[in-house]
Amino acid sequence: MAKILKKIEHVLSVSNSATNLIKGISSRDFSDGKSIVNVFDRSAKNLQRQRSASMENSHVYDYLKEESGYRLSDRVFDIKRKFDRVADLGCGKGYASKHLLDSTVSNLVMIDSCKEILNMAEVPSGINVEKRLADEELIQLDENSVDLVLSSLSLHWVNDLPGTFDNIMKGLKNDGVFIGSVFGGDTLFELRCSVQLAEIEREGGFGPHISPFTAVRDVGGLLNRSGFTMLTIDSDEMVINYPSMFELLWDLKGMGENNAAWTRKPYLQRDSLMAAAAVYKEMYGYPDESIPATFQILYFIGWKPDRSQPKALPRGSGNFSLKDLHRLDEVVKQTKVQPAKNPYSTEKE
Secondary structure, X not given: OHHHHHHHHHHXXXXXXXXXXXXXXXXXXXXXXXXXXXXEOHHHHHHHHHHHHHXXXXXXXXXXXXXXXXXXXXXXXOOOOOEEEEEEEOOOOOOOHHHOOOOOEEEEEEXXXXXXXXXXXXXXXXXXXXXXXXXXXXXXXXXXOEEEEEEEOOXXXXXOHHHHHHHHHHHEEEEEEEEEEEEEOOOOHHHHHHHHHHHHHHHOOOOOOOOOOEOHHHHHHHHHHOOOEEEEEEEEEEEEEEOOHHHHHHHHHHHOOOOOEOOOOOOOOHHHHHHHHHHHHHHHOOOOOOEEEEEEEEEEEEEXXXXXXXXXXXXXXXXXXXXXXXXXHHHHHHOOOOOOOOOOOOOOO
């Protein structure tokens, strides 16, 4: 067991180095002098999504995106405001949009790069909806045109994520909000380790079969870089059980979440594939012979700055010290605090 754990640590360290190498392999230069790392083959990803949409009973594979979209839409209802114009970037089959209510949203623009999937997208009732075929990476929203931008599990395939965040910032009105979700770095770590161990054992090396994912610190840094304020980022994990590794791979294909990195290997050798399934079951399998697959999902909320937003008090303006936290009740009793007036009260003072 110690030898196995030592080998796993070695594989993970090599994997991180390989991921960094992959990210630096190719780049695109734009007219403004900005160089964008080109990790993903967007045309291949679009073909994969088209094939997933054409599969028989394609809705069967939407369970993960359905759940994530529902959880994302729930965050919209936490904001006590009615949004006049909302854009759902990478809407898919309407995983998040279909849960919106006309009491919260007046106008909705559903944007996706796959025509087949966009045609299948469910439309919420009571809301004016426009479907727009456009690439999430190249989308240009009209400046100060939307109150809310949603994005549910679509931005992790974007190469120019900083540019996309900048475009979203420009499209939002002042005090507008950006709510989204992406897959986190711990997603499918069981599959990644199993395949890499099997390939090292059978072939003496491994290739990038699973695309790189975004880390929590990267999401926060990119949002800050684009000018978003009052950030909220939280992580959620969904662990789903499968009969074997093969059912997991088939479901990933049905979701349209196949590997789309430019450096991906065209196929996995049969011996390595069988060995990976055995390693997966041995290292992570349950007594009933099923296997778990972890999906880490990062949810984030960022606001476009506005004068009406609350601002932090200057340093040194605090009235209490943290060292008095243990006697908080006593401090509150000694402090004369005037009760706040209720602006909706009809009683005469």
